[in-house]
Amino acid sequence: MLDFVIFWDWASFAVRWLHIITAMAWIGSSFYFVALDLGLKQRPGLPKGAYGEEWQVHGGGFYNIQKYLVAPEALPEHLVWFKWESYMTWVSGFFLLALVYYGSADLVMVDRNVLDVSGTTAIAISLASIGVGWVIYDLLCKSKLGDSPTLLMLLLYGMLVAMSWGYTQLFTGRAAFLHLGAFTATIMTANVFFIIIPNQKIVVADLKAGRTPDPKYGKIAKLRSTHNNYLTLPVVFLMLSNHYPLAFGTQFNWVIASLIFIIGVLIRHFFNTGHAGKNPPYWTWLLAGILFIIIIWLSTVPRVLTGEPKMSMQAERLVADVHFEKVRDTVLGRCSMCHANEPSYEGIYFAPKGVKLENDAEIAEHAEQIYINAGRSHAMPPGNVTQITPEERALLVAWYESAR
Known part of the structure; x- marks a missing residue:
């Protein structure tokens, strides 16, 4: 195989x-x-x-x-x-x-x-x-x-x-x-x-x-x-x-x-x-x-045009400062079944593009890619097969933008 x-x-x-x-x-x-x-x-x-x-x-x-x-x-x-x-x-x-x-x-x-x-x-x-x-x-x-x-x-x-x-x-x-x-x-x-x-x-x-x-x-x-x-x-x-x-x-x-x-x-x-x-x-x-x-x-159009509330800067800082654990849980739960040393998702045998997201260090290393692919856009997960929610995407955006 x-x-x-x-x-x-x-x-x-x-x-x-x-x-x-x-x-x-x-x-x-x-x-x-x-x-x-x-x-x-x-x-x-x-x-x-x-x-x-x-x-x-x-x-x-x-x-x-x-x-x-x-x-x-x-x-x-x-x-x-x-x-x-x-x-x-x-x-x-x-x-x-x-x-x-x-x-x-x-x-x-x-x-x-x-x-x-x-x-x-x-x-x-x-x-x-x-x-x-x-x-x-x-x-x-x-x-x-x-x-x-x-x-x-x-x-x-x-x-x-x-x-x-x-x-x-x-x-x-x-x-x-x-x-x-x-x-x-x-x-x-x-x-x-x-x-x-x-x-x-x-x-x-x-x-x-x-x-x-x-x-x-x-x-x-x-x-x-x-x-x-x-x-x-x-x-x-x-x-x-x-x-x-x-x-x-x-x-x-x-x-x-x-x-x-x-x-x-x-x-x-x-x-x-x-x-x-x-x-x-x-x-x-x-x-x-x-x-x-x-x-x-x-x-990256403002959410106000899509009918979704735009998160305030203060809220973004709070998410980044207090809820990083939720960011990690989101990535581990929605991404790491493919982005791992030994992927568990059926049909995936190697981490796509070599990106592994199994611990805090790896998540931080690939923060920009997570932000672009799963936060600002819906490119990942492909076809949203792991059912990441809009709230989780918003959390990823807030985490990255407040940390820049």
Whole structure:
């Protein structure tokens, strides 16, 4: 059993590494082509059908790149298709989702205080939501809304906000953010697999058959590519968020996720504008910074906004001075069954991240982690499996803050 646990842990690490490698390749090529497309310049003497060109220097050499809006008159023998980066990012991401979340769904996905379901049901909800998301998005794009890109983008944002809230009503905070990222990334990869690449293949087939390609296929692919461009940075944030409990484990986590999508769009707008040869809108960074400050505030928002009484400073000092024994009892009763030399919780064989909380010294040593993970956020215990109460969380907050 121990060997299997070690293998499972290393398998998760290996798939995570593969996921990062493929994501870097996909994001890198995507960002490069967006920048290239926006930087194209027109000049007299371009080949027939060429829209523009750009000169670039890299690695000691010069590159002259030309773009055809539809296709060149004669198709070259060899074409490089940028698709496997996207496909493998999704495949490796799904395997990682299965290994880390589906493999321990009862522990890391289900919060019975949010939705009391079995791990199997949680997995079914996960799969259905990810698939249905693409179907709804695709139908919106294929409707008449496809002729109104701005309105379509606003509706897409509305759908993402709804899913941000919806996932927090189904799963633990950590799993909710991860699923929101998977939901969005699935739309992006499906755009490549079902729309962009097939449309390009239609154009290639027409050229080989001697037909004039219909420019509508390029227009459709361009719309989906633009969506992918603006969704990339929020997905990266959501995938990284599982390491930061203050993002996913707080009362207003779905609002935080919603604001992250806006920040991602602002940052991409800055770079896209600059790549197009225009003056970069530096105000986007200021607005993004303001929104991020709001996110920081939302992660530890005053309890008065949630309807819970805020503890006074005097009360905090009293808790810290008089009730440390209660803090210790809370940690030992709610945390130490996993965070121990020999964990007693079923399925846990090593103290998570090596954090042990079995005595006063260890509790004091990890006070900040206890404060962030179990006090200020609800990241720990996962899914609140040990049923820590709001009063106990408030006690942990008071103990740490009064001792600083």
